[in-house]
Amino acid sequence: MNNSRCLLCICFCAGVFAALISSGAAWMAGNAGLPQWLGVKLVPAWSGAWIHPRLVWGGLWGLFYYTTVSSPRGRIQWMRKGLWVSLLPCAWQLFFVFPNRTDAGMLGLGLGTLTPLFILFYNLIWGATTGIFARAFYGRSR
Template structure:
C-alpha cells in the first residue's frame, strides 16, 4: 500500500507540473497573438492569482490520472493515458465551467469559434506532460 501512496503523490505533483506547462503554453499563445489571430479572446496575464488555482487543479486532475495507472499491470503508455485523461478537464471546462460560471456559453463560443480547439490543445499539453513527468518520476518500479 505504501507504493500506491507514493504513486498518488507522484501523480498529483506530475499533474501540477503538467498544469504549469499548460499555463505557460496558454500564456505564450496569448502573448504571441496566436489566440487573437485565430479569433479567440484568450490572452491571460501571467500572475500569481491566475497561475496558482490552475496549478492546484492540475494536481487534482493528476489524481484522476492516478486511477488509470494505479494497478501495476496498467503502468504502460503513460503519456497516451495522460492524453486520454486530458479529455476530462476539457469536458468540464467546455460543458460546465463555461456555461455555468462564465458568460461565454457552452463550449466557450462567446470567446470565439475556435475556443474548444484551444481548450483541447492546452489540456492535451497538460495530459502529455502529466504522463511524461509521472513516468520520469516513477521510473520502472
C-alpha cells in the same frame, strides 16, 4: 512509503507540473497573439490569481490520472493515458465552467469559434506532460 502512496503523490505532482507547463503554453500563445489572430479572446495575464487555481486543478486531475496507472498491470502507455484523461478537464471547462461560471456560453463560443480547439490543445499538453513526468518520476525499478 508504499508504492501506491508514492505513485499517488507522484501523479499529483506531475499534474501540478503539467498545469504549469500548459499554463505557460497558454500564456505564451496569448502573448504571441495566436488566439487573437484566429479570432479567440483567450489572453491570460500571468499572475498569482490566474496560475494558482490552474496548479491546484492540475494536481486534482493528476489524482484522477492516478486511477489509470494505480495497478501494476495499468502501468503501461503512461502518456497515452494522460492524453485520454486530459479529455475530462477539457470537457469540464467546455461544458461546465464556460456556461456556468463565465459569460462565454457553451463550449466558450462567446470567446470565439475556435475556443474549443485551444482548450483541447492546452489540455492535451497537460495530459502528455502528466504522463511523461509521472513515468519519469516513478522510475523503471518499481
